[in-house]
Amino acid sequence: MRRKQHGRRARKKKRKRECRETTVKSVTISHEPQFVALRRWLQQRGLSSKLLVPAHFSDTGRGLMTLQPIKADDLVISLPEKCLLTTSTVLRSYIGEYIERWKPPVSPLLALCAFLISERHFGQRAEWKPYIDVLPQKYTCPAYFSDEVINLLPRSLSGKALEQRAVVQELHSSSLGFFSSLQPLFRQPVESVFTYDALRWAWCSVNTRTVYMEHQHSPYMSRERNVYALAPYLDLLNHCPAVQVKASFSHVSRCYEIRSVQGCKRFQQAFICYGPHDNQRLLLEYGFVAPGNPHSVVYVDQGTLQQCICIRDSNQLAQKLLFLKKNDFLANLTLSLDGPSWRLMTALRLLSLRTEQYPFWKSVLLGEMVSQDREEWSVDAALRLCHYLMVDNTRALDKISQLTERADASLKEQLAVVECLRREEQGILGLNQEMLQSLQKQLLPSRQNSMHNLAV
Numbered sequence: 001m002r003r004k005q006h007g008r009r010a011r012k013k014k015r016k017r018e019c020r021e022t023t024v025k026s027v028t029i030s031h032e033p034q035f036v037a038l039r040r041w042l043q044q045r046g047l048s049s050k051l052l053v054p055a056h057f058s059d060t061g062r063g064l065m066t067l068q069p070i071k072a073d074d075l076v077i078s079l080p081e082k083c084l085l086t087t088s089t090v091l092r093s094y095i096g097e098y099i100e101r102w103k104p105p106v107s108p109l110l111a112l113c114a115f116l117i118s119e120r121h122f123g124q125r126a127e128w129k130p131y132i133d134v135l136p137q138k139y140t141c142p143a144y145f146s147d148e149v150i151n152l153l154p155r156s157l158s159g160k161a162l163e164q165r166a167v168v169q170e171l172h173s174s175s176l177g178f179f180s181s182l183q184p185l186f187r188q189p190v191e192s193v194f195t196y197d198a199l200r201w202a203w204c205s206v207n208t209r210t211v212y213m214e215h216q217h218s219p220y221m222s223r224e225r226n227v228y229a230l231a232p233y234l235d236l237l238n239h240c241p242a243v244q245v246k247a248s249f250s251h252v253s254r255c256y257e258i259r260s261v262q263g264c265k266r267f268q269q270a271f272i273c274y275g276p277h278d279n280q281r282l283l284l285e286y287g288f289v290a291p292g293n294p295h296s297v298v299y300v301d302q303g304t305l306q307q308c309i310c311i312r313d314s315n316q317l318a319q320k321l322l323f324l325k326k327n328d329f330l331a332n333l334t335l336s337l338d339g340p341s342w343r344l345m346t347a348l349r350l351l352s353l354r355t356e357q358y359p360f361w362k363s364v365l366l367g368e369m370v371s372q373d374r375e376e377w378s379v380d381a382a383l384r385l386c387h388y389l390m391v392d393n394t395r396a397l398d399k400i401s402q403l404t405e406r407a408d409a410s411l412k413e414q415l416a417v418v419e420c421l422r423r424e425e426q427g428i429l430g431l432n433q434e435m436l437q438s439l440q441k442q443l444l445p446s447r448q449n450s451m452h453n454l455a456v
């Protein structure tokens, strides 16, 4: 019999297994007209595999289900080059000559977005219609969030969410000239085709669905990295942090190939891994959260740090924060399933130093403890951080439940994603609180022996 594991490692392993083992209901949707059309269209372009069918899964939504068991190292999907939508496709299309003429050259991302928007606009007449028809109508990435929803995100994420929205807005306003140059292709005024809404949809389609594929630089495109390929059908594969796959374009078969590392049972969802991303990154880049994500962390931003540490002398605090910043110890401070990160505890130990202990800062940066009472101070501060962040989560969750009651379907979807993130973070904080409280107990005897002043 296998030895039962307790503690953090076991919890982490259990979380890792979760994508595959929880009871999930699935319904195939391969008979739906848009998928029948897409399969037919892809077959004409050389896709032959019948291993995967589109299905709706109760936990992840739309994805791909295996019809046969997939063994370790088997091909999951092999998508011929002809089925890939890349900047080469765009340059060969009706938009190509306009891109070639436009100065300064457009970015690969803008070229793909302009093509997606045009194809969606052309509807029945579009060559890529079968693909466009299965793309989501909208996304739950922060580019779609109102200020009200952005304010419900953890502080460490809301800034990045605002940035994403600003990036898309700026791309739209800076591309108006290029869009105008495409007018000869359209009967309607281009302003009604290349709207901000259309660009946001295309931007999110590229950001959430492209696979990584390096392309040679084209003299007609700007120098920004050209690593995108839209991969119809293959892009129905959802993410699971525990799954490992090998994915790349094969110059031998001239197909984009995904090979399974662990294999997959029959009639289960075939997953890939988008990368070892934490939940905040998944929400930002892909508009979803993976419950039980072993890579997930709670970030402690500077504002939260300042709220929770008791340093009465404001000059001393400013000096310490400056020092932490100079030594790159103010960013990436996290609490994970393994407890507070080494960086966070090191930052707290530095903040805990009394003036006479400043000469020890180098050893603290190397991970050394300065004294028992400073260690207690740091653990107490970490506990206050947990408490503060948990209160913040509770407040946000209350607000989400109030808003959900009167929200339309689209806002409900956005709120559900934010709620999931907040709940996952609350779970991590609860675990950290337990760990820190038991650490506090271990340190307690010394505290009882000597009455230390915990404030610096």
Ligand SMILES: C[S@@+](CC[C@H](N)C(=O)[O-])C[C@H]1O[C@@H](n2cnc3c(N)ncnc32)[C@H](O)[C@@H]1O
Residues within 6 Å of the ligand: 059, 060, 061, 062, 063, 136, 208, 209, 235, 236, 237, 238, 239, 240, 285, 286, 287, 288, 289, 290
């Ligand atoms: C490449 S697409 C995968 C197919 C997608 N579900 C669809 O219906 O088109 C990426 C998007 O799928 C969704 N997704 C991927 N993995 C997911 C997961 N584990 N749970 C929930 N949604 C997921 C997210 O909306 C993400 O932006």
